[in-house]
Amino acid sequence: MFGPGSRFHAFFNDPRWALAIIRATVLEAAHPQVGAALVDSSTFVTHPWRRLRNTLVSLQRMFGADDEVRHREAARLNRLHTRLSGTDARDRPYDAMDPEVRAWVVATVFESSVTMCRLSGQPLDQTTMEQLYAEFRAYLAALDGDPGRLPATVQEFWPYFDRVVEDELENTEAMRVILYKLFDHLPAPPLLQGLPTMWAAGRAIVGPLIGVITVASLPEPFRRRAGLPEMPGAQTLMQSAYLAAGLARFLPDGLLQTESVAKLLTLSPDSDDPRARTIGALRDRMKRAGALVRLLVPLPPEPEADGATEPPWRAEEFFAAVLDQTGDGYVDWPDLAAMAREIAGRLDLDEPEETRLYDAFAGWWRELQAALDTDGDGRVSAREYAAAVPTLAGPALIRVAEVLFDVTDTNGDQRVDAHEYRALFRRGFRRDMPGTDGTYARGAFVRDFLSFMSGRTRSTPYDPLFADA
Template identity: 45%
Template sequence: MPESMPDTTPYPLLRELSGELGWGLAMVRAVVLQAAHPQIAAALMDDSTFLTHPWRRLHNTMVSLQRLFDERSEVREREVARLNRMHARITGVGADGAGFTAMDPEARAWVHATLFESTVAMRRNSTRPLDWAAQQQLYAEFRLLLAAFGDDPAALPEQLPHFWPYYERMLSERLEHSAAVDSVLHRLLDTVPPPPLLRSQRSAWVAVRSIAGPIAAHITIASLPPTFRDRVRINSTVLSDVLMVGAYQGTGLAALCLPSVTSPWALADLLDAEDDQQPVAAVFGALLRGASALTSVVRTVRPNAAATATAATARPGREAAAWPAERFFTQVLDQTGDGTLGWPDLASLAREVACRLDLDAEPESAVYAAFHDWWQELSTALDADGDGVITMQQYVDGASTLPTPALVNLADVLFDATDSEHSGTISPEEYHRLLHTGFSHQLATTPDGDLTRAAFTTEFLHFMAGHRPDPAWEQLTADS
C-alpha cells in the first residue's frame, strides 16, 4: 500500500503573513473595524474581558491560530469546533435593547473581511505590498477559512474585484461609532497591564504606557480606512500619519532583518516565560526602566497624564485588601471589570478553563453547566434586589454564609476535566495545564507531587469561597 501523504495547511500564505511582526498592528486595526459592527460591538461590551485581561486573550488567540493553521486536519477541525461552540454561547441583549449573537453570519464574514483587508494594508503600509496574485491567494484562503467554520463563503464576494465595493459599502453604511470602538482605541491601549514577564516592573510599565498608549492609538487611527474615519467621525492628524508610517515601516524592516526573532510566535514564546526573575526578564526590565526614565521629562510637562493612566488601571482591591472577600471579588469574580458579578463573569471563567484544557464538547458542556449552577446558587443567595447582578457589597455581606453544594460539584467537574488520564489524582503536568494562564503559572501541589480529589476540592473551596487567597488558583484569573 502506498504511504499516506502528510496533511498540509490549506492556509500557507495566511500562516506566513501572520508570522510577521506587523501583523500585530494589523490585528489591532482589524479589531477596531470589527468593534464598529453593531453585533460585534454588543458582544464585546457584554463580554469585555479583552479589556481586563488582554495578555490572556492574546495568549489564547495565538494558541488558537496555531491550531487553525496546523498541518493536521484533525487539529484544525477540532479547533474550529471548539471556537464554534464558544461563539454559540455568546448571546444577549445590547444596551440598545437589540439581541446579539456571535454566530451572526454577517458579523462572522466581517471578521474575516477585516483581517484580510488589514493584512493587505499591513504590507502596503510597510512598503512591501502584496502583488495581485498574492492578494487573490490570500483572499481565497480567508474564504476557505470562513467555509471551514461552517459559514456560507458566499457571505463574501467570490471574486476579489467584487470584494472592494462590498468592503466600502460596509464601511460607509453598516458600521457605527460605538463604545466598543472607543474602548479599543483608548481604554485598552491606555490601560493595558504589564505582561506577566514584567509584572515586577509595574511602575516603569505605567510610566512608559502613559506615553506609548496614546502613540499606539494615533498609529491605529491613522491606519484606518478614510471612509471609516469619516463614517465614525474620527480624525487623523499629520503627527498620526507620521507615527503610522514609522511604525509599519519599522516592523516591516524588522521582519526582513530579524524574521525569527520578531515574529509574533517568537514574541509570544518570550512572553510565555513563567519566571519573572529569569535573565531575559531582567534584561527587559532594565530596558523598560530606561524607557521610563526617558518619559520623565514628558511627565514633568504633563504630570496629570501619568497619574490618570495609573488611576485608570488601578482597579479597586487590585492590591492586597484588608478584607479578603473584597479582594477575591475584584481579582477573581469580576472578570469583566464592571464592578459587579453576573453570569458573563463566570462564563468567562468557564471559557478560560475549556480553552486551556482543550476540552471536547461533553466535558466542556459539563464545565459550563457547573459554573452556571454555581451562578444560580450565588444569585439566589445574594441578589436580593433581583437585578441579575451581584454588587461587591452584596457579596461581602453574604460571603461568610454562602451555600456550597454547587461549588462542591464545580470542584468535582474541574477535577474530572483536568484528570485527563483518569488516574484519580492530578499530576503536576495536569495541574500546570489548568493553571497556566496567559504566560504564567504557579503550582501548589501536595508533598508527593500529586493532588487527590479531596485535596483539590479542599483548596478549591477555600479559594472560591473567598476564605483565603491561594497563589495557584489566583493564576486562573490573573490579568495576564
C-alpha cells in the same frame, strides 16, 4: 491553503501584523453585533494578555497543516460562539453565530493585512492577494462551512467591504474602549508585573500613539461618519510606524516569532520555565533602573511583590480581580462563563466535558445570584458582594470544583499528575505541593479550589488562572 506554505503563515510572524490586527479588531468592534458581544461577554479589557494568547493559539490551530486539529478547533469555536447572544443597549439582537457577522470578522483581517502591506510600502501583487484571499475564504469554510458568505473574488470583495463600512459600522462602545481606554490602561503582562513604574511610564507614551496610529489607518469615510478625531500629523506618524515595522524583514529569520514572544509575555514570574529565571535576574537589574525613572516621571508609587506570602484577599479586591472577569463592575453570567471558557480552552475540552463544566459554573451563578443579588437586578455588584459573606462556598461551588477535577484528571485515576497539572496551570508542581507521591489528590485539589474561589487564600496556582491579565 493551510500550513507553513500559506501566505497567512508568513504574515503570522510579521511585526507589521500587530498593527494590522489592532486595526482589524477596531473594524470588528465597530459592527453593532460584534461590539455588543464584546461589551457583554469579552474579557479583552481586564485580561488582554490572556485573550491575546488564546487568539494566537486558535489561529495557529486553524491555519496549521493538521486537518484533525483544525476540525477540533472549529468545533470548539462554534460551541463557544453559540453561547454568545443577547441584545445590545438599543434592544437590537446580536448572535455570534450570525453567518454575515462571522464573514465580516474574517473580512476585516484580510483587508487589514492588505492595507498593512500597502501602508508599509510593500503592496501585494494581484496573484499574492488572490492567494491570501482564498486562504481566508478557506478559513471561513472550515469554521462556518460556507465560504460563500464572502464574495467569490478579490474584485468583488472591495465593493462588499465598502458597503459594510458605509452602511453597517457604528461608533460603538467596544470600539471606543479599544481606541481610547485599552492601551492607555493596559495592565502589565505577567512577566513584567514586578516593574509597575517602568511599565506605566512606557504605557503612558505608547498607548496614545497606538490609538492615533489606528484611527489614522481606518477607512476615511468611516472616520468621518463616526466622528473620530484625527490629530495633525497622524497620517505621517501612521505611515512611519508601518514602514518602521516593515524594516523588521531585514532581521535574521526566526528572531521574531509571534508564538515565542506571546509565550514570553504571558510567562508567570514564578514559573519553572528556565526563561523565567533568566528574565527574573534581568528584572532585578531593571528595578534598580526603575529608581531613576521614579525621579524623572511623576507617577504614583505602586506596590511591588517582595516574594513573601501575601495577605488574604479583601472582599473588594477579590471581586475586581477574580469574579468581575469582564471588568464592568458587576458579576453576572458572562463573568463565570469567561472562567469556564478559559479552563475549557486550556484543557482543550471536547463534548461532553465542556458542557459539564459550563453547567457547573451556571449552577454556581444561580447560587451566587440567589444569595447576593439583594436588589433583584439580575447581577451582583461589588457592594452587594462585600456586604455579604465573601467566604460563600455552597454546594454549587463544590460541584464546580468536583467537575474541574474530573476534566483535569484525563486518565481517571483520581489524582492529577504532573502532566495534567501543567495543562491546567501552565507550570509544574510547586515545592510545597500537597502529597508525597508527586500527584494532586482530589481532596486537596477541591479544598484548594474552594479556598481560593471563596476569597480566603491567594498565592495559589489559581491566581494566574483567573486573576492575571
